Structures are given as structure tokens and as C-alpha cells.
Amino acid sequence: xxxxxxxxxxxEPLAPREPGHISMYVCGMTVYDYCHLGHARVMVAFDVISRxxxxxxxxxxxxxxxxxxxxxxxxxxxxxxxxxxALTERMIAAMHEDEARLGVLPPDREPRATGHVDAIIxxxxxxIDKGYAYPAANGDVYYRVREFADYGKLNNRDPDDMRSxxxxxxxxxxxxxxxxxxxxxxxxxEARWPSPxxxxxxxxxxxxxxxxxxxxxxxxxxxxxxxxxxFPHHENEIAQSEAATGQTYVNTWMxxxxxxxxxxxxxxxxxxxxxxxxxxxxxxPEVVRYLLVASHYxxxxxxxxDSLSEARRSLTRLYTALENIDPEPEPVSLSLxxxxxxxxxxxxxxxxxxxxxxxxxxxLFELTRELNRARANDTADVPRLAGELRALxxxxxxxxxxxxxxxxxxxxxDEANIEAQIARRAEAKAARDFATADSIRDELAAQGxxxxxxxxxxxxxxQSSSG
RNA sequence: GGCUGGAUGGCAGAGUGGUGAUGCAGCGGACUGCAACUCCGUUAACGCCGGUUCGAUUCCGACUCCAGCCUCCA
Numbered sequence: 020x021x022x023x024x025x026x027x028x029x030x031e032p033l034a035p036r037e038p039g040h041i042s043m044y045v046c047g048m049t050v051y052d053y054c055h056l057g058h059a060r061v062m063v064a065f066d067v068i069s070r071x072x073x074x075x076x077x078x079x080x081x082x083x084x085x086x087x088x089x090x091x092x093x094x095x096x097x098x099x100x101x102x103x104x105a106l107t108e109r110m111i112a113a114m115h116e117d118e119a120r121l122g123v124l125p126p127d128r129e130p131r132a133t134g135h136v137d138a139i140i141x142x143x144x145x146x147i148d149k150g151y152a153y154p155a156a157n158g159d160v161y162y163r164v165r166e167f168a169d170y171g172k173l174n175n176r177d178p179d180d181m182r183s184x185x186x187x188x189x190x191x192x193x194x195x196x197x198x199x200x201x202x203x204x205x206x207x208x209e210a211r212w213p214s215p216x217x218x219x220x221x222x223x224x225x226x227x228x229x230x231x232x233x234x235x236x237x238x239x240x241x242x243x244x245x246x247x248x249x250f251p252h253h254e255n256e257i258a259q260s261e262a263a264t265g266q267t268y269v270n271t272w273m274x275x276x277x278x279x280x281x282x283x284x285x286x287x288x289x290x291x292x293x294x295x296x297x298x299x300x301x302x303x304p305e306v307v308r309y310l311l312v313a314s315h316y317x318x319x320x321x322x323x324x325d326s327l328s329e330a331r332r333s334l335t336r337l338y339t340a341l342e343n344i345d346p347e348p349e350p351v352s353l354s355l356x357x358x359x360x361x362x363x364x365x366x367x368x369x370x371x372x373x374x375x376x377x378x379x380x381x382x383l384f385e386l387t388r389e390l391n392r393a394r395a396n397d398t399a400d401v402p403r404l405a406g407e408l409r410a411l412x413x414x415x416x417x418x419x420x421x422x423x424x425x426x427x428x429x430x431x432x433d434e435a436n437i438e439a440q441i442a443r444r445a446e447a448k449a450a451r452d453f454a455t456a457d458s459i460r461d462e463l464a465a466q467g468x469x470x471x472x473x474x475x476x477x478x479x480x481x482q483s484s485s486g
Numbered sequence: 487g488g489c490u491g492g493a494u495g496g497c498a499g500a501g502u503g504g505u506g507a508u509g510c511a512g513c514g515g516a517c518u519g520c521a522a523c524u525c526c527g528u529u530a531a532c533g534c535c536g537g538u539u540c541g542a543u544u545c546c547g548a549c550u551c552c553a554g555c556c557u558c559c560a
């Protein structure tokens with residue numbers, strides 16, 4: 020397998036530290052608000068990655084943290100007049116709900132910053148002892164960036180070129196403007212933990228260093244996150260972790276592409292974000308997931324109503340091929356490490372190449388065509404092909420619902436009435452009263468119900484208003 | 487200004503040194519009472535200028551434009 024490594028800026032063969040086992044840490048959410056589509060992209064991207072690695076035979080330990088103490092959380096809780104804990108618990112529950120609806124499997128571990136303050140303090144202490152950090156007079160503790168020779172290696176940045184003051188806050192308490200905070204002294208009435216440097220709370224970057232190495236060891240295989248985390252967050256994680264342990268922190272850095280709206284980056288700070296739950300009011304979660312998987316995980320994608328309806332039409336083609344399979348699709352065991360069929364092999368080749376999901380989807384469509392052909396000819400391959408389509412789709416977290424559910428939607432339609440209309444139309448057709456038959460079909464069409472005649476009778480699907 | 491990445495047919499989106507991505511849309515045909523679904527066929531692309539090569543969309547260089555990061559952000 021080949022994985023693109025942000026650190027080296029090229030694809031490299033996957034070489035797990037421990038044969039057959041992959042340790043993966045992904046930066047998760049700061050839980051002060053609902054998740055938006057940018058979060059969805061990261062969750063889905065690494066969900067697909069972990070699913071595929073497992074399908075490929077690796078034993079994966081997937082850790083994704085929750086940042087549950089942070090300036091934005093303090094502010095939001097105060098604005099809402101609720102406790103920090105009430106806010107974060109509410110948002111964590113919402114996040115779990117959102118990801119479940121998107122078909123994202125839970126990570127193996129979900130450590131929270133507030134649950135690892137001891138480990139954070141211990142790491143800061145090591146950094147101070149080694150001369151990489153210093154307590155300041157105001158009670159903060161800072162990381163001494165100039166002390167870490169490799170600083171900037173992830174982003175190809177030279178500290179000497181990062182003109183102090185340009186966009187970095189000049190802070191009297193720092194020795195150097197590039198230094199960043201490891202421990203933040205608590206102001207009166209702020210949430211606090213005791214520490215050797217006074218009451219306070221962890222800085223943002225240090226929690227990931229402490230939790231990732233705590234869960235996975237000083238060196239692990241894959242570290243992932245959103246596109247905007249490469250600097251400074253991940254650069255700082257490297258500085259902290261490698262200074263503290265003296266070992267390589269991460270072998271492969273992986274970053275998802277940005278989600279844009281109207282050609283502008285979607286972000287909380289710009290306020291142009293769509294929350295997952297808002298989008299799911301109008302759209303099937305699997306359509307959203309399809310949209311996210313239809314582009315390579317590193318490419319930027321533009322979110323729009325049009326792109327969603329196109330995703331829906333594409334997914335409809337896959338589900339249509341699986342509709343009313345008789346006999347039932349065969350359960351297929353894929354064994355993607357040594358694929359048996361041509362489709363599985365090409366699917367695996369695509370995914371082996373840095374998780375090329377668009378190419379993998381192309382294989383699903385080719386399989387779909389073959390399945391449709393087999394159905395038209397009534398060949399014995401139908402259950403096997405259908406089972407294979409389902410199984411390969413499942414690796415991407417797609418095709419998980421029944422075709423009828425997807426195609427007919429969750430609408431509160433009176434199915435008995437629809438069937439009665441269809442029966443009435445069948446009678447009219449039998450009597451060659453096509454005017455009546457067509458008017459019945461038109462009436463149903465006006466309600467968004469599309470009829471499809473076949474040898475076995477008439478089936479119907481709902482044409483989504485959103486495409 | 488610095489650092490990354492990108493520019494592919496009407497749209498979305500992979501990929502490749504010489505032949506078909508794929509999906510949606512279009513066109514022709516089959517199926518159908520007519521449609522829808524499906525199938526068969528088909529149109530159509532590689533930002534710009536140089537270089538390497540028998541041959542470049544693919545490799546190299548310049549240029550133009552776009553995006554992300556450099557500030558909390560997934």
C-alpha cells in the first residue's frame with residue numbers, strides 16, 4: 020500500500036512498526052458547537068481509512084481525541100449560562116449522533132483532555148527539565164521553539180523566516196514570539212486544575228501529544244486531521260513529543276482536504292458553515308457520505324445543493340441495481356488482502372493507492388453495469404454480483420440500507436394507496452385504456468412517485484425533491 | 487511576502503509517456519402502448535509558452551490563474 024505523507028510530501032509504502040498492526044491517531048473535535056461538514060469530512064475520511072485497513076487484514080487501533088477544555092468552550096458556556104460540563108456533554112452526545120447517522124464507526128478510544136491532565140502535566144514537566152519549556156511570571160508555561168532544531172519540518176518552514184510580530188502575538192511573557200503556550204494560568208473564576216506552576220488548564224497542542232503517546236506509544240504509524248491543523252497544531256505536536264521522548268513521533272502524517280462553500284473555505288471562524296444536522300434534515304445521510312467519498316480525501320471539495328443532488332443520482336443508480344434482487348444477494352467475504360474476483364482486486368488496487376475512493380467507486384459502477392446486464396439476461400451470477408456490490412460498497416460505508424428504504428425514502432406516504440393506484444392502472448392497461456393509465460401515472464408523478472414497469476410488474480420510487 | 491497543493495470533456499472527478507476512467511447531462515438505437523428503469527453505441531478534455539522524447543495531458547523549466555496554511559479553526 021502507498022500512503023501520501025504530508026511530512027515528506029510524497030507517497031510512501033505503508034510500513035507498520037508492528038507487522039499487521041496499525042496505530043492511528045486523529046485530531047477530533049473541540050466540543051463547543053455542533054459539527055459542520057468539515058468535521059464530517061475528516062470523520063468520514065478516517066472512517067474509510069480504518070475500515071479499509073481492517074478489511075485489508077490489519078489490526079487497527081484508532082484513537083480520536085475530544086478537546087473538552089479550551090478558551091472557546093469557556094466563552095460559549097459563559098454565553099449560554101451553562102456549565103462547561105453541561106455544554107461539552109451536550110455537544111459530545113450530538114457529535115456521536117451525527118457520526119452514527121453518517122455511518123461513521125466509533126474510534127477504538129476517544130480520550131478527553133480533561134481526563135488526561137496528569138499526563139499533560141507530566142509531559143510539561145519533562146519539557147521544562149530538558150530545557151524545552153519555561154514557566155513565565157504570569158503563571159503560563161511556554162514551549163521554547165528555538166530550542167527544537169527540527170521546528171518547521173512538517174510545514175517546510177524556517178523559524179528565522181517567520182517574522183516575529185507579523186501575525187504572531189507579541190507577548191511580554193514569552194522569550195520569543197514564536198513560543199507557544201503549554202499551560203495556561205487560570206483567571207479568577209475560570210476552570211482550573213492544580214499544577215506545579217499554579218492553577219490553570221492545558222494548552223491546546225500539548226493535550227494531543229500527551230494523549231496520543233499515552234494511548235499509542237512514543238512512536239506510532241499514522242496521525243491525521245483536518246487541513247488547517249498542519250500549522251501550527253501538528254508542527255507543535257512534533258516539537259513537544261519529540262523533545263519530550265527523544266524519539267520520532269509519527270511515521271505518516273495524513274491530512275484531509277478542505278470543504279468549501281461558494282468557493283470559500285467553510286469554517287467556524289468565517290461563520291459560513293453548515294452543520295451536519297442541518298444538512299441531514301433535507302438529505303439522506305448516505306448521500307452526504309457519498310459526496311464526501313466521491314472525491315479523493317486530500318482534494319478540496321465544494322459543497323452545494325447541486326453537488327448533493329448529483330451524489331443522490333449516482334447513489335440511486337447503485338441502489339436501483341440492488342432493488343428486488345431475487346434470490347437474495349449472497350453474503351460475500353472479500354479478503355481484500357488476496358482478492359478473489361476481478362472487481363475486488365481492482366477495488367483493492369485503487370484503495371491501496373492512497374485510498375483512491377473515486378477510482379474505487381468507478382469499480383462499483385462497472386460492477387453495477389455487469390449486475391444490470393446479468394439481471395436482464397436472468398443469469399445465475401445475479402446473487403453473487405449483487406452480494407459483491409454490497410460488500411465493496413460496505414467497505415466505503417455505502418449501500419448499507421435496503422434499496423427500498425433508500426429509493427422510497429422515509430416519507431409518510433400511504434403505500435397501500437399507491438399500490439391501489441398501481442393496480443387500477445394495471446387494469447386500465449389491460450383494457451388498453453391508456454388515457455386512464457397515463458393519467459394515474461401523471462397523478463402519482465405529481466406527488467414525486469415514479470413508476471417503473473417490468474416483466475414482474477410495476478415498481479415505484481420517490482424522486483427526491485432535492486434531486 | 488514565505489510554504490504547500492492544484493489547473494482534465496457541458497458539470498463533477500480519477501488517471502496515464504503512445505488505446506475506454508467513472509457518474510450526471512447530451513445524442514443515436516434496443517426494450518416499452520407511450521414513458522421510467524435497464525442495455526448497446528456515441529459526441530467531447532487535458533491553463534499558457536518552451537524543453538526532453540520517435541511520441542507528452544502525463545517528465546522538466548518559465549508564465550498565468552486558483553485554493554489552503556502562515557491568527558482560533560477539521
